[in-house]
Amino acid sequence: xxxxxxxxxxxxxxxxxxxxxxxxxxxxxxxxxxxxxxxxxxxxxxxxxxxxxxxxxxxxxxxxxxxxxxxxxxxxxxxxxxxxxxxxxxxxxxxxxxxxxxxxxxxxxxxxxxxxxxxxxxxxxx
Numbered sequence: 285x286x287x288x289x290x291x292x293x294x295x296x297x298x299x300x301x302x303x304x305x306x307x308x309x310x311x312x313x314x315x316x317x318x319x320x321x322x323x324x325x326x327x328x329x330x331x332x333x334x335x336x337x338x339x340x341x342x343x344x345x346x347x348x349x350x351x352x353x354x355x356x357x358x359x360x361x362x363x364x365x366x367x368x369x370x371x372x373x374x375x376x377x378x379x380x381x382x383x384x385x386x387x388x389x390x391x392x393x394x395x396x397x398x399x400x401x402x403x404x405x406x407x408x409x410x
Contacts, residue, residue: 286310286381286399293377293404296369300408304364306379306401313360317384320353320364321394322375322406332377334390335362342390347373369408376403 292304304320319334333353334342341353352365362379380397384390391397 286313286316288379288381288399288401290377290379290401290404293406295407295409298369298371298408298410300369301365301367302369302406304366304377304379304404304406306362306364308360308362308381314357315383316381317390318353318355318362319380319382319391319394319397320362320377321380322373322377323403324375327375329378329394331392331394333364334392336388336390337384338387340388340390342392366406369406371408371410374406374408376405378403 287309289307296302317336320332321329322332323329331344332347335353335355350368355362379401381399382391382397
C-alpha cells in the first residue's frame with residue numbers, strides 16, 4: 285500500500301515557474317514507476333510526465349522542454365519542475381504510482397496506475 289501526497293501548487297502568472305512535490309509513504313518506493321497527470325475542469329485526466337524506477341523521464345508533447353520530472357528514492361518523493369507556464373497548464377495535478385515490471389518501465393495510461401494522490405491545484409493567469 286502506498287499513500288501519495290502532492291504539494292506545491294498555487295497561482296502563478298504566465299511565464300512563471302512552480303515546483304510540485306509528491307511524497308510517498310509505504311515500503312519499497314524504489315520499485316514503483318511514478319507519473320504526473322493533470323485534469324482541467326470538464327476535461328479528461330491527461331498524462332503529463334512519468335519516471336521509471338531508474339529515473340528515466342518521459343513527457344507529453346505539450347510539456348516537453350518546459351517541465352522536468354525527477355525522483356529521490358532516499359526521500360520517497362518525486363518532483364515536477366514546471367517552467368514557462370501557460371494558462372492552458374491550469375489544472376489539478378495528480379501523482380500516481382505503479383509497481384514497475386522492470387527498471388525501465390513507464391506508463392502513460394492512467395488506468396495502469398495503482399495509487400493516486402489527492403491532487404494539487406495549479407492556476408496560471410494570463
